Amino acid sequence: MSSTAAENKNNTLKLVGAASCSGAQDTRCDMGPTIIHSSNIISRLEQDGITADWEQNLHPHVHGSDAESIADLCAQVAKTVCNITDNQNRFAVIGGDHSCAIGTWSGAANALRNKALNTAAHHHGSLGLIWIDAHMDSHTPETSPSGAYHGMPLACLLGHGHQALLDIGYIGTKLQPEHVCLIGVRSYESAEASLLKQAGVRVFFMDEIRQRGLKAVINDALDIVDNTDGFGVSIDLDAIDPVDAPGVGSPTQGGIMAEQLLNELPQLKTRKNFIGTEITEFNPFRDVNDKTANLVVDLVCALA
Numbered sequence: 618m619s620s621t622a623a624e625n626k627n628n629t630l631k632l633v634g635a636a637s638c639s640g641a642q643d644t645r646c647d648m649g650p651t652i653i654h655s656s657n658i659i660s661r662l663e664q665d666g667i668t669a670d671w672e673q674n675l676h677p678h679v680h681g682s683d684a685e686s687i688a689d690l691c692a693q694v695a696k697t698v699c700n701i702t703d704n705q706n707r708f709a710v711i712g713g714d715h716s717c718a719i720g721t722w723s724g725a726a727n728a729l730r731n732k733a734l735n736t737a738a739h740h741h742g743s744l745g746l747i748w749i750d751a752h753m754d755s756h757t758p759e760t761s762p763s764g765a766y767h768g769m770p771l772a773c774l775l776g777h778g779h780q781a782l783l784d785i786g787y788i789g790t791k792l793q794p795e796h797v798c799l800i801g802v803r804s805y806e807s808a809e810a811s812l813l814k815q816a817g818v819r820v821f822f823m824d825e826i827r828q829r830g831l832k833a834v835i836n837d838a839l840d841i842v843d844n845t846d847g848f849g850v851s852i853d854l855d856a857i858d859p860v861d862a863p864g865v866g867s868p869t870q871g872g873i874m875a876e877q878l879l880n881e882l883p884q885l886k887t888r889k890n891f892i893g894t895e896i897t898e899f900n901p902f903r904d905v906n907d908k909t910a911n912l913v914v915d916l917v918c919a920l921a
């Protein structure tokens with residue numbers, strides 16, 4: 618007897634804490650996952666009718682700001698996310714600084730690639746990604762003024778960066794430029810802008826969001842990820858205006874208002890190929906009245 622894909626789908630939201638911190642100069646984002654883990658997040662999801670559990674909290678085995686130390690945690694994150702996706706559950710990774718994205722999306726890409734190989738499909742298991750961020754995160758070690766790895770994850774996923782970070786999950790590029798877009802960008806250096814431009818990655822700057830509205834931009838973003846085998850969203854909380862998200866690693870003026878984002882994000886989960894969420898750069902030490910902590914919970918619920 619054959620069963621349908623719908624019957625096989627396990628449909629549980631698996632939350633994963635990834636305490637990445639060595640990718641940033643301010644390492645206090647490592648407390649973010651702990652704070653969210655101890656919040657009301659699971660009961661909030663259950664109130665919304667979502668089956669959810671907190672799968673695991675991952676910590677670096679070694680603390681160092683070199684590529685090998687970053688790669689250690691990213692490899693753990695990749696393995697966990699790959700297993701969740703293999704089991705046809707959705708994931709929500711709570712960072713940590715944004716360097717954990719190398720792990721999250723390498724793991725997702727690995728699962729999609731294995732699935733395509735196993736089914737002898739005519740496609741290659743392509744990953745789609747909507748990257749919501751004030752920054753481009755597209756530096757390489759050669760161009761980064763700070764050398765901080767949370768400024769490099771998107772470049773790594775596109776195949777540019779330290780070798781140790783390119784080989785996570787499997788050896789090879791995880792993300793094709795035509796399957797990714799950035800939303801909310803307003804602070805960047807010219808070297809990363811030209812890397813994305815040369816690759817042909819679509820960037821929705823804040824100016825365009827103000828002109829056209831977030832709804833139109835999210836619709837365009839969904840067109841970009843529509844034909845992939847699976848897509849997700851990586852949210853750097855600094856994309857959101859510091860008025861609404863003060864507790865972040867690098868607050869940047871002039872961002873997306875939280876309410877707008879919460880209104881538009883639920884469109885993502887209506888797509889059949891939506892596989893998971895990542896929320897990064899929550900720094901509880903900079904938070905004001907738990908505003909940012911509560912927003913993380915709201916964002917996970919909006920995407921669950």
Ligand SMILES: [Mn+2]
Nearest residue numbers: 715750754853
């Ligand atoms: Mn970022």
